[in-house]
Amino acid sequence: xxxxxxxxxxxxxxxxxxxxxxxxxxxxxxxxxxxxxxxxxxxxxxxxxxxxxxxxxxxxxxxxxxxxxxxxxxxxxxxxxxxxxxxxxxxxxxxxxxxxxxxxxxxxxxxxxxxxxxxxx
Numbered sequence: 001x002x003x004x005x006x007x008x009x010x011x012x013x014x015x016x017x018x019x020x021x022x023x024x025x026x027x028x029x030x031x032x033x034x035x036x037x038x039x040x041x042x043x044x045x046x047x048x049x050x051x052x053x054x055x056x057x058x059x060x061x062x063x064x065x066x067x068x069x070x071x072x073x074x075x076x077x078x079x080x081x082x083x084x085x086x087x088x089x090x091x092x093x094x095x096x097x098x099x100x101x102x103x104x105x106x107x108x109x110x111x112x113x114x115x116x117x118x119x120x121x
Contacts, residue, residue: 001025002032002048002057003076015103029055033063040068045114050077058091065092072113076101
């Protein structure tokens with residue numbers, strides 16, 4: 001889970017842990033990429049904010065896909081209305097969620113991506 005909003009990161013991590021997921025958190029794209037390089041084999045999915053200071057989610061997504069082209073990444077953002085969802089998918093994201101999101105939408109999207117279903121555009 002990657003987000004520069006610490007409170008959202010903590011709440012979401014707690015929610016996912018209650019659902020049985022093992023969570024690694026990062027507060028920036030740079031931190032996420034460093035963790036991914038070290039723990040790639042144990043990471044099944046990355047849920048990442050698009051807009052973060054420093055390395056944003058778009059650049060981090062590209063770097064993760066260079067390491068592991070089959071990586072599953074869900075992009076979250078409060079600004080998705082301004083983006084073409086086809087561009088997000090074409091960039092390699094397995095799914096996207098617009099913030100603020102309901103926990104049920106997050107959990108459903110995670111399950112669909114882990115089960116191999118792309119988020120519908």
